[in-house]
Amino acid sequence: MLTTVALIISVLLQLIAVVSALWLLRYARSRIAWMLIAVALVFMAGRRAIDMALHLGNELSRSIILLNEWLGIAISIIMAIAVIAIARILYTLNKSEQQREESEKRFRTLFHNSSDEIFLVDLKGNFLEVNQVAIDSLGYTERQLKGMNFKDIKTQKYIDAVDENLKVILARGKHTYETEHLTRNGRVLSLEVKSRLIDYQGQKAILSIARDITERKQLERKILRAVINAE
DSSP: OHHHHHHHHHHHHHHHHHHHHHHGGGTOSOHHHHHHHHHHHHHHHHHHHHHHHHHTTOOOOHHHHHHHHHHHHHHHHHHHHHHHHHHHHHHHHHHHHHHHHHHHHHHHHHHHHOSSEEEEEOTTSBEEEEOHHHHHHHOOOHHHHTTOBGGGGBOTTTTTHHHHHHHHHHHHSEEEEEEEEEOTTSOEEEEEEEEEEEEETTEEEEEEEEEEOHHHHHHHHHHHHHHHHHO
16 A cells, blocks of 8 residues: 555656656756656656556556566666756856856956056946956045945036936947046046946946046146246
């Protein structure tokens, strides 16, 4: 009796596994592998049903017994093929993950070794990432900057321009403009910023590269004063 109950439960569990395998088809990268697994599970349920019939003392024809044997062979072949297919998928995923890590490492290297300030912000101007040059120039820690918005480092003259620049970037996908940053110790930096809309971790973000043009601006003002004085 106990064996019969165990066989019935085994058949039911395998049928549930078949339904689960078919449900996973919509999400699986290899539909063939999961279809093969579903077929193998159906065959396994069939074998359990034959085993249960034999256990109950039912006389089965030689063809049914032969079918049971061939089902066992078919299950072995199908599962082997499915495992190979899944192994190939896992190998591809592992290789893709390695490539992603290498790409991220290269990005980090370029990001932190650039001679310009680099900011990665969300669509509202909140900082997601900042490079070491920006940290050194502004005088804040990385943690402090990641809790701030672009408006928090602008001079009063350019605070209102932040929203306008964001609108232009979202509309055009890129934008080049001049602005001023206010460091933690109150120093004003003049910068030329090139911003571009990018994909970052599955979402849209804005990558901005800011080049310090403070000396150039100071020189321009000196030249302008010299021209005015000369006139």
